[in-house]
Amino acid sequence: MLTQKVKKQLENIVGKENVEDSQAAKLVYSYDATPQFQSLPDAIVSPRNTEEVSKIVKLCNDHNIPIVPRGSGTNLCAGTCPIEGGIVLLFKHMNNIIEIDEDNLTVTVQPGVITLDLIQEVEKKGLFYPPDPSSMKISTIGGNLNENxxxxxxxxxxxxxxxxxxxxxxxxxxxxxxTGGKLAKDVAGYDLTRLFIGSEGTLGIITEATLKLVPMPETKKTMLALYQDLEAAARSVSKIIANRIIPTTLEFLDQPTLEVVEDFTKIGLPTNVKAVLLIEQDGNKEQVDRDLDKIQKICLEESAISVQIAQTEEEANELRTARRSALSALARLKPTTILEDATVPRSEIAKMVKAIEEIANQYNVRICTFGHAGDGNLHPTCLTDVRDQEEMERVEKAFEAIFQKAIELGGTITGEHGVGAMKAPYLHLKLGESGILAMKQIKQAFDPNHIMNPGKVFAKSERKRVVVTS
Amino acid sequence: MLTQKVKKQLENIVGKENVEDSQAAKLVYSYDATPQFQSLPDAIVSPRNTEEVSKIVKLCNDHNIPIVPRGSGTNLCAGTCPIEGGIVLLFKHMNNIIEIDEDNLTVTVQPGVITLDLIQEVEKKGLFYPPDPSSMKISTIGGNLNENxxxxxxxxxxxxxxxxxxxxxxxxxxxxxxTGGKLAKDVAGYDLTRLFIGSEGTLGIITEATLKLVPMPETKKTMLALYQDLEAAARSVSKIIANRIIPTTLEFLDQPTLEVVEDFTKIGLPTNVKAVLLIEQDGNKEQVDRDLDKIQKICLEESAISVQIAQTEEEANELRTARRSALSALARLKPTTILEDATVPRSEIAKMVKAIEEIANQYNVRICTFGHAGDGNLHPTCLTDVRDQEEMERVEKAFEAIFQKAIELGGTITGEHGVGAMKAPYLHLKLGESGILAMKQIKQAFDPNHIMNPGKVFAKSERKRVVVTS
Incomplete structure (x- = not known):
């Protein structure tokens, strides 16, 4: 709990209006996009600059108060759920694009900038910031950095x-x-930049970032390949890459996902096929045309029943938007939607898709699968209801089997969502006890009082999807 | 010093033939490519597999014996000079390409593989491993990883x-x-992979690596732009990039470098111009042609006196080889060659080139400049003689001024050579005391007995280019 004295000190740092501790405010920040995790913070604090962040951190360190940095809370690993209370740090005032440097092709931003806003601003200058999480309309760069x-x-x-x-x-x-700078090359010391990226706020608070931009590709084309066989779709993915073609995007959606996405978006997606691949390539016109020709051929060889190229940018955009809305669409079906991101080497995609189907059948749970097939990064998504305790236990077991299978195939428990509180009990599957010990040594060295987003990344227990309240 | 007992234990681990401690062997491994650093190890140990490395490390940790992992010793930061004695760890038995995975586009290697061998092996499969240090004919992948x-x-x-x-x-x-795997995406825990890369053997011994490959570009073209004005060449570099063209290679050589390189290679390089840019672009034919047209135009606008495109792959290869031989060529002129790698944002290249010229004049030392201009990564190279103490002091001051200037322009003290023992006294210029403290916390957490390549990265004193013997 925050004492009145500490609250006063926080108010002195950021101003009274930037410390909230009403019950309503605490409820709003008690959860993120991850089902089954909720816990009230003691206060929500919104610093206006880096110096204020530094003062807040020192104060919290002196008083052992947990700090949970938070962007828009779109993460799916309970990375921003304040499970040990303390303060939630918001970046609503630190949300400026500080500079777009057209000579060095960099953009410097504060953590509170919305990802899509950044992408659109740099595109106005003919520049390109490629990372595009599905949540980019609302996610912040700070969140993207903390979750990689x-x-x-x-x-x-x-x-x-x-x-x-x-x-x-x-x-x-x-x-x-x-750390680093507007530098294409810099080896002065340990790579602290990348140590902080993906560390989920457990090692420090990122207050500014300089990001690399690339020239905007000349053109882009989008196509849809339809399959009556899940594994044929998965095989196409491997074959495209083995043929030395790296498309920009290579997304997979299975039939159940297609049905709900079509129901949600009404853009005329086929719902009578077992799977589709959404494929995009960008670059110069000649290359894009050649790649699309080759990809089309590969898909047809692998028994695609049809391959269609989007004829207009509008049509292409509809397809992309449909794919991005998969989680929202699925979430309408049942009270609880659990979306995971077990990831395997690309060559193992077909095996993984098959294994997910078998595991869903074995535990009698409903799992739709879609995701970034080209990365081996699938999103098996379970539609369930937390109030059904018996089913939840089967869901838990099914996901554990999925994680185990991913590891067995040379994969990982999380490709892009992070560990947070949600996956912490599974981390040893990927890293082993020695790997976790190495991470703990770093954590202990930086944060001996464990004030930085405690309860994340490192598991305290075997507790998994259980509601926590404080 | 190694006791007879410990030597025996080392022999028990790796076999008698893999522990050397003759005076000749110790001399061979007492220095690397960095002038002015020499120190005898106590023994040279060549493990045959990872388990042996683990046993050696445990033994050394128990007895506080320094371990210096070493590839071919081509580094320029005294990163592999055993300045506190102990054992030099050689990877001559751990030099296999374990697997080229054509489905996942990866190659898995042991640290002792020669960089160029790896590049050539994967090229046979139509795949491409881009990192190409100038020393790649003899450097090892282990060395490349440790120095990034x-x-x-x-x-x-x-x-x-x-x-x-x-x-x-x-x-x-x-x-x-x-850490990691054959995975395009993996966020399971802290980014230990990148923490070890560039940590110069101070945190652990890399015994295997899985590397990403990309498809071989369809074609490649090489051109040479000649200038009578250093700054015009530097301005061309910035302008090419600001025009949204990212060439594969954008190298700069000044007149003194050109002269010695031509004298060394005899391929007909122009020696009557102030500077040249060696520019390469790869990709598909149409794009390469378009980019080269644009680059040519920009160079001419920026007062290049001529722009020539290599007509054959042989000619192009001669140009690249000439550039790669710059250090060897320069090293013939004077007894001591000191090559540095201060790096600045690309936009500051012209200012940096000018500053280096001024600093060389100010301290009355001979500095030739060449390097990766497109990365802002220059190699000011001083031709001197360590026996001339008075000149060496001026050389030291000149480089300190160059590092200071690089930092002032938003740059770094080392773009690609690493910190090692050589740059450790300057590291605070880039990272500040807080940054160095953060690094020390990691070092202390991993290696409390400081056995891993001691005396590197972290400065014990202000000692710079001074010969050390033990």
């Missing part, structure tokens, strides 16, 4: 990590450090 | 770090961990 967010363009362009040149970070001891 | 090596293709393709998907690492406590 992926997206639909990850196959060709990589993830958030690949676009960060430098950071300003407030460490748990209150020190403000700067 | 750059190269001539870094502008478009990035550096070693950008191609590492997973590592096997022996930690100072002897634990063997695996």
């Amino acid at each position: 967010s992926g997206g639909l363009r990850g196959l060709k362009y990589g993830v958030t990590r690949d676009y960060v040149l430098g950071l300003e970070v407030v460490l748990p001891n209150g020190h403000i450090i700067r | 090596s750059g190269g001539l293709r870094g502008l478009k393709y990035g550096v070693t770090r950008d191609y590492v998907l997973g590592l096997e690492v022996v930690l100072p406590n002897g634990h063997i961990i695996r």
Whole structure:
């Protein structure tokens, strides 16, 4: 609990209007997009600049008060649920695009900038920021950095990590450090930049980032390949890449997902096929045309029943938007939607899709599968109801089997959603006890009082999807 | 010093033939490519597999014996000079390409593989491993990983770090961990992969790496632009990039460098111009042709006196080889060659080139400048003689001024060579005391006995280019 004295000190730092602790405010920030995790913070604090963040961190460190940095709370790993109370740190005042540098092809931003706003601003200058998580309309760059967010363009362009040149970070001891810079090459010391990316706020607070931009591709084309056989679709994915073609986007949607997405978006998606691949390529016109020809051929060889190229940008955009709305569409069907992101090597996609089907049958749960097939990053999504305790236990077991299978195929428990509180009990499957120990040593070195987003990444128990309240 | 007992234990681990401690062997491994650093190790140990590395590390940790992992010793930061004695760890037995995975576009290697061998092996399969340090004919992948090596293709393709998907690492406590995998996306825990890359053997021993490959570009073209004005060349670099063209390679050589390189290679390089840019672009034919047209136009607008496109692959290869031989060529002129890698944002290249000229004049030292201009990564190279103490002091001051200037322009003290022992006294210029403290916390957490490549990265004193013997 926050004492009145500490609350006063927080108000002195950020101004009275930037410390909220009404019951309503605490409820709003008690959960994020992850089902089954809820816990009230003690207060919500909105700093106006880095110096204020530093003062807040020092104060919290002195009083052992947890700090949970939060963007828009769209993460799916309970990464921003304040499970040990403390303060939620909001960046609503630190939401500026500080500079777009057209000579160095960089953009410098504060954490509160909305991802899509950033993308659109740099596109006005003919520049391109590729990372595009499905939540980009509302997610913030700060959240993307803390979770190392992926997206639909990850196959060709990589993830958030690949676009960060430098950071300003407030460490748990209150020190403000700067890593990297507007530099294509920099090996001065350990790679602290990438250590903070994806560390989910457990090592420090990112207060500014310099991101790499690339020239806007000349053109882009979108196509849809339809299949009556899940595995044929998955095989096409592997074959495209083995043929040395790296499309921008290579998304997979199974029939149940297609049905609900079509019902939600009404754009005329086929619902009578077992699976579709949504494929995009960008680059110069000649290359895009050649790649699309080759991809079409591969898909037909692998028994696609039809391959259609979007004829207009409007049509292409509808397809992309439909794919991005998969989670929202699925969430309408049942009270609880659990979307995971077990990831395997690309070559194992067909095996993984099959295994997910079998596991769903084995535990008698409903799992729809879609996702970034080209990355081996699938989103098996379970439609369930938390009030049905018996079913929830089967859901839990089914996901555990899915994670196990992913590891068995050389994969990982999380491709882009992060560990947070949700996946912490499974992390040892991927890293082993020695890997987790190495991480704990870093955590302990930086944050000996465990004030930075406690209860995340490192599991305290075997507790999984259980509601926590404080 | 190694006791006879410990030597025996090492022999028991790796076999008698893999522990050398003759005076000749110790001399061979007492220095690397960095002038002015030399120190004898106590023994040279060549493990045959990861388990042996783990046993060696445990033994050394128990007895506080320094371990210096070493590839071919081509680094320029005294990163592999055993300045506190101990054992040099050689990977001559761990030099296999374990697997080229054509479905997942990955290659898995042991640290002792020669960089160029790897590049050539994957090219046979139509695949491409872009990082190409100038030393690639003899450098090892293990060395590249530990130093996060750059190269001539870094502008478009990035550096070693950008191609590492997973590592096997022996930690100072002897634990063997695996990070990442054949995975395009993986956010399970902290980014240990990138923490080890560029950590110069101070945090653990890399024993295996899975690297990302990309499809081989369809075609490649090389051109040479000649200038009578250094700054015009530098301005061309900035303007090409500001025009949204990212060439594969954008190298700069000044007149003194041109002269010695031509003298060394005899391929008919112009020596009567002030500077040249060596520019390469790869990709599909149409794009390469279009980019080269645009680049040619920009160079001519910026007063290039001529722009020539290599007519054959042989001619192009001669130009690249000439550039790669710059260090060897320069090294023939004077007894001591000191090559640095201060790096600035691309937009500041013209200012930096000018500043280097002024600093060389101010301290009356001979500095030739060449390097990866497109990355802002220059190699000011001083030709001197260590026996001339008075000149060496001026050289030291000149480089300090160059580092200061790079920082002032938003740059860094090292773009691709690493910190090692050589740059450790300057690291605070880039990171500040808080940044160095954060790094020290990690080092202390992983390696409390400071056995891993001690004396590197972290400065013990202000000692710079001074010969050390033990």
